[in-house]
Amino acid sequence: MYERMLNKQKMPNIEEMTTFCGNNAERFSLLNEWLVSTFHTEKKVVFPYGNKYGWGIGHYIRKKLVCNIFAENGAFTVMTRLTNMQYETIYHEVQKYTQEYIDKKYPCGNGGWIQYRVICQEHYEDIKKILGVKCGKYD
Numbered sequence: 149m150y151e152r153m154l155n156k157q158k159m160p161n162i163e164e165m166t167t168f169c170g171n172n173a174e175r176f177s178l179l180n181e182w183l184v185s186t187f188h189t190e191k192k193v194v195f196p197y198g199n200k201y202g203w204g205i206g207h208y209i210r211k212k213l214v215c216n217i218f219a220e221n222g223a224f225t226v227m228t229r230l231t232n233m234q235y236e237t238i239y240h241e242v243q244k245y246t247q248e249y250i251d252k253k254y255p256c257g258n259g260g261w262i263q264y265r266v267i268c269q270e271h272y273e274d275i276k277k278i279l280g281v282k283c284g285k286y287d
Contacts, residue, residue, distance in 0.1 A: 165204075
């Protein structure tokens with residue numbers, strides 16, 4: 149379960165990625181649309197970071213990476229980096245599931261990376277809070 153699209157030789161289109169997400173296809177689509185409409189991100193189909201990550205959609209603001217959203221079988225994972233201060237602004241507004249991701253972030257500078265798997269509506273709402281902070285909604 150949660151396999152990713154790993155065939156580097158065959159670039160999927162966004163519709164194929166969406167379908168691959170199964171029960172979370174609508175959330176995958178809605179999150180991508182929300183980032184574009186709310187924060188005017190530019191989206192691009194990408195195969196970043198090597199073979200284990202697979203195909204995803206990169207979102208950028210003025211060429212700066214906001215996040216990568218990786219299509220998975222039945223889910224999707226959002227990879228993003230925030231500062232410790234940004235994480236702190238929403239820490240007590242998110243579920244325990246989300247707090248555990250923040251607690252176990254991969255450290256980088258004054259903050260760190262998370263790879264946040266979305267499998268239900270509550271996770272979807274929390275990743276929107278995280279990305280809202282990333283894009284300056286809570287600054």
